[in-house]
Amino acid sequence: MKRSLPVDLSLVLSLATVLGMAMAVAGRWPAHELLGALLAPGLALVYLAGGLPTAWRAVSELWRAHVLDIDLLMIAAAIAAAVVGAPFEGAVLLTLFSISTTLEERALGRARRAIEALMALRPETALRRTAGGAVEEVAAGELAIGDVVVLRPGARVPTDGVITAGRGGIDEANITGESMPVSKEAGAQVFEATVNLDGVMDMTVTKTVGDSTIARMIRLVTEAQAARAPSERFSEWFGQRYTVVVMAGAVIAFAAFWGLGREWEQALYRAATLLVAASPCAIVISVPAAILSALSAAARGGVLFKGGAALETLAAVDTFAFDKTGTLTNGRAEVTRVVALDGDEARFLSLLAGLEAGSEHHIAAAIAREVRARGLEVAKVVDATARPGFGILGRDEDGPLWAGNPYLAEEMGARIDRHELRALADTAQTVVYLGRGQRVLGAVCVADEARPSSAAALAALRRGGVRRIVMMTGDRRPVALRIGGELGLAPDEIHAGMLPEDKVRRIAELTRDGKVAFVGDGVNDAAALARADVGIAMGAAGSEVALQAADVALLSEDMERLADAHRLSRRASAVIRQNLVFAIGAMLLLVTGGLFFDLPLPLAVIGHEGGTVLVVLNGLRLLSDPIRRPKPRG
Structure with a gap:
């Protein structure tokens, strides 16, 4: 439901609550006429404070989307109560409806604001190194790709980048949820809003503030919260159409009660009670309350x-x-064996590293680390093209090169059954072959854990x-x-x-x-x-x-987060079912009371609004069930 209330009306509504309850009592006190006259200004205040915002929302929705929504039901019920001489009940209805609206908005606002709290963690300034080697403080939004930023102990990383000098520990809990600091050195990636715990490091900016990981997280979660789940779409579809059914049913009920000999005031009072009892507020709000809470809880856990x-x-x-x-x-594989068929391992690894330099695969990173460890130069290879599931192709000064698995070797017409290579194929490690056309130059074994x-x-x-x-x-x-x-x-x-x-x-x-x-x-x-x-x-x-x-x-790269996410999704599904069963059951109970047992309007109001708040609170329980963070190692 699209229901909102200006915050500055909270005080008015608090007063209106007291007045509404007092007037409900006044209607049954012997001196009610005198007390009612004294409280008449308060009655008008309740109708204005609770009725005008609700009426404005109802009319706006009807004008903008041609939809009869729940706000219209509440206004119709309050007006009907006033017409039949029960303005006190109407005042209670508007008061409780407005308060429940405010509570729902604030409760769901907690879910929506959970991820937006990341905005407060983003640093406003950064220390940028100038061309002359000096350091200047600039706004984080002014950083451009390629700028060098100095990270001092205790400072937050201003945007995404790569460490180019220094070493230190980074607290990445804001991004990955990892509770333990992550050691960073030259070549390591760092993310915006993470905290440099110790050491002084230079970082080269790889993404501007608008494209950083934090910015993309906020955009993604905002889009996710705006997107409708199937059950949300159904509950909204149901609510819109059911509202029309309730309006029509109230009219039919009024005609039926009047036709059965009731006074028209009594018939209208019963119809107003049915309007409240049959309103699907709890059904409509029960699904988004759980969905938004689960999305926010998951986002906080990475x-x-x-x-x-x-x-x-x-x-x-x-x-x-x-x-x-x-x-x-x-994904941190290590090279365990190198076989160069011509005996020149240095040249072989140099070619292989040059070819794999443009790849993001974990095996390419292992080969790069082996080359750095041996202090070798990386050969210049151009036109590198990845073949997903096979390997990579490229060209050096001597012609085409390829590196990959047996499938790519077979495609190239290269034979890998030579004695030196056959021994590698029998191991329980990954083998990467390097070749030029139909000729195999050698292979490396890579082990991953x-x-x-x-x-x-x-x-x-x-x-x-x-x-x-x-x-x-x-x-x-x-x-x-x-x-x-x-x-x-x-x-x-x-x-x-x-x-x-x-x-x-x-x-x-x-x-x-x-x-x-x-x-x-x-x-x-x-x-x-x-x-x-x-x-x-x-x-x-x-x-x-x-x-x-x-x-x-x-x-995060913590696999246990996956099991937690699956558990959270199942719990959210269970909460949605609980909410729908409770909301439908409460509505049927109230409607039955309104049709057959002369259910008083105030009791219908309390049951309706109380049920709505309960399903919201039940959904918000998911906020206290975030993805578990790993226990500190020690």
């Missing part, structure tokens, strides 16, 4: 949902499919009701079996040697048996993320690709 639809769908997921590298594994949190996360998902978990990887089966065994996966849950199209095909097969979520790193798995019912990107902080490709983004 999990961003792209709207209530993703939240609701995740609750229904019973199959999780995982990419291996960078998702279930920590499972994330410490992966096994616990998969176990938590199973305990949470997930029926099936599968792992998909383009790696060879021995590699996949080694990682899968560490995570407690059965051999039939491990799918190896898969190309991107194979992953998409397998996900399509899994969706025939239920809802499927695919979890990947958001860079190489865009097609699979899009094909699944819910695409979830791991470690998405600072990754535009991940935020665009997925329905859910886990800013």
Whole structure:
């Protein structure tokens, strides 16, 4: 419901509450005529304070969207009460309705403001290094890509960037929810609003304030809160149409009661009572109260949902499919063996690093670290083109080059069955081949380890009701079996040697048996993320690709956040069901009382408004159930 009330009316409404209750008593006191006359100005104040804002909203909605909404029902009931000589009951109705409106707005405002609190964490200024080496203080909004910023101990990072000099610990809890500081050195990425705990570091700006991780988080969550979940759309659709039914029903009830011999005042009073009793306020507000609270709770824990639809769908997921590298594994692979067929390992690694320099894959990072550790120069390679699921192509001064898995080698017509290379293929490690045309130049073995949190996360998902978990990887089966065994996966849950199209095909097969979520790193798995019912990107902080490709983004690389997000989505779904059952049940009870048991209007008002506030408060319970943050290690 689009209901709001100016804050400056709060005092007036507090007075109106007292007056309304006093007048309700006055109507049943022997001296009510005298007291009623004395309180007449207060009665007018109640009708003005509670009625005018409600009437304005009702008329605006009718004029703008041609919709008869719940505000119109309340105004009609209050006017009807006044017409039949029960202005005190009408005053109580308007007072409680206005107060419940204010409470709902403030309560839901808590959910909407949870993520916006990040705005207060953004630093207003930064220390920029000038061309001459001096340091000047400038507004953070003036920083441009390529500027060098000095980060002093205790300072907040002004925007996203990369450390170019120095070393220190960064508190990233605002972004990833990670409670422990993260050590940063040259080449490490840092995010806006995180805190430099110690050390002095130079940072090169990679994104302006308007495009920083914090800015994108705020935009994403704002869009998510504006987007309607299916149940929200249904409750709004139901509320609009049901309001028309209630208006028509009240008219029919008035005619029926009058036709049965009641005085017209009594018939109108009963019709007004039905208007209040049958109003679907609680039904309409019950869903967004839970959805907004869950979205905000998840965002505080470093999990961003792209709207209530993703939240609701995740609750229904019973199959999780995982990419291996960078998702279930920590993505920090290490080169364990180098085989250069011509014996020149330095030249071989230089070429391989030059070709992989433009890749964002975790294996490319491992090769780059090995080259730096050996103090080698990176060869100049141009026209590098990634082949997702295969490898990468490029060209140096001697001609075309390629690097990748056996599929790419086969496509190039290169043979990898030489004795020196055959031994690598028998290991449970990832093998990357480097070649020029049909000639293989050599290969490297790269080993990756499972994330410490992966096994616990998969176990938590199973305990949470997930029926099936599968792992998909383009790696060879021995590699996949080694990682899968560490995570407690059965051999039939491990799918190896898969190309991107194979992953998409397998996900399509899994969706025939239920809802499927695919979890990947958001860079190489865009097609699979899009094909699944819910695409979830791991470690998405600072990754535009991940935020665009997925329905859910886990800013942290802690796998247990995924199990927490799944648990939160299921709890939100349960709260929505609780709210709807309670709201519908309360409405049926009040309507039955209004039709058959002469339910007093004040009691209908209290039941209606009380039920509305209760479902809002029940939804807000989700705000106290955020994604768990990891316990400090010690």
